[in-house]
Amino acid sequence: YHAKNQGGSYQYYRPGMNRKSHDSWLLERELRKGLEREEFMVYYQPQMDIATGKIIGAEALIRWIHPEKGFVSPGEFIPLAEEIGLIVPLGNWVLDEACRQNKLWQEAGLPPIKIGVNLSFRQFIQQDLARTVADTLERTRLDSSYLDLEITESMTMEVERAMEVLAQLRSLGVSISMDDFGTGYSSLTHLTKFPIDKLKIDQSFVRNIIDGANDAAIAATIVTMAKNLKLKAIAEGVETDDQLQFLQRCGCDEIQGYWLSPPVPAEKFERLLASNSCV
Ligand code: C2E
Numbered sequence: 001y002h003a004k005n006q007g008g009s010y011q012y013y014r015p016g017m018n019r020k021s022h023d024s025w026l027l028e029r030e031l032r033k034g035l036e037r038e039e040f041m042v043y044y045q046p047q048m049d050i051a052t053g054k055i056i057g058a059e060a061l062i063r064w065i066h067p068e069k070g071f072v073s074p075g076e077f078i079p080l081a082e083e084i085g086l087i088v089p090l091g092n093w094v095l096d097e098a099c100r101q102n103k104l105w106q107e108a109g110l111p112p113i114k115i116g117v118n119l120s121f122r123q124f125i126q127q128d129l130a131r132t133v134a135d136t137l138e139r140t141r142l143d144s145s146y147l148d149l150e151i152t153e154s155m156t157m158e159v160e161r162a163m164e165v166l167a168q169l170r171s172l173g174v175s176i177s178m179d180d181f182g183t184g185y186s187s188l189t190h191l192t193k194f195p196i197d198k199l200k201i202d203q204s205f206v207r208n209i210i211d212g213a214n215d216a217a218i219a220a221t222i223v224t225m226a227k228n229l230k231l232k233a234i235a236e237g238v239e240t241d242d243q244l245q246f247l248q249r250c251g252c253d254e255i256q257g258y259w260l261s262p263p264v265p266a267e268k269f270e271r272l273l274a275s276n277s278c279v
């Protein structure tokens, strides 16, 4: 029995494995196969500038279409992919695909937008992350100003190292967003020093923005804080008119959520972008 972190190696089932490890062993095998068989797709969810009502960006979200199980939620396989290291090749594939697609849209004459790509912790601590991003931009010929990388607060716990990585990425000309903001434990002192561009208000606050006084206060406070730090604020998980209006009154810059559109395949996103009049 052995387990290695790189693609192409195998982990064998051991009699006596408990139920949970057997399940994740099966999932791991399927994941590796899935990568070989190209069962993954990237979906795109539009982001809208509240002031103009125009699509100004899209978040790239991975989808696994399993031959028997159908759609498997990233919430199910991303944590495992992270654990076994498979997230690095998988994440690099998403990055490449998203940049390539964004360049294609630009070449088709569609309004230029930023593409947002989620980074995992494993990717973030790879020594050659900046090199990988630079190579991807070069290979896909996407201008760095059209790429946004999403990190989470937990990735910045090792402050010095995080500063260094973010500075390297920023020097390439890409922007950085802090995803799921408000759910982690990042120090506000450090937040002011990190070279980031945008706070993404976590959807858990947006969900109860209308009938939860606390969550409304948190969302409004994050927007104010972003303004004071000269960062942009985007709200995730916006589903209703009321939520949008509340965020607009707060001075939130952008929204993303089912109100506008769920994540959709590239062809469908292209149609949204071509009409670009979602309001
Ligand atoms: P996230 O980065 O915070 O992405 C936002 C999630 O919220 C997406 O779930 C999206 O489909 C969902 N969402 C968007 N609008 C709404 C809405 O109005 N209401 C509700 N209820 N949900 C909404 P998804 O696609 O299932 O992804 C879940 C998480 O998996 C992502 O959270 C991200 O952390 C991770 N993930 C997805 N793709 C990748 C990837 O390529 N690399 C890495 N490292 N993580 C990824």
Ligand code: MG
Pocket: 059, 118, 150, 179
């Ligand atoms: Mg994200």
Ligand code: MG
Pocket: 179, 180, 200, 202, 203, 236
């Ligand atoms: Mg998020």
Ligand code: MG
Pocket: 180
């Ligand atoms: Mg999330």
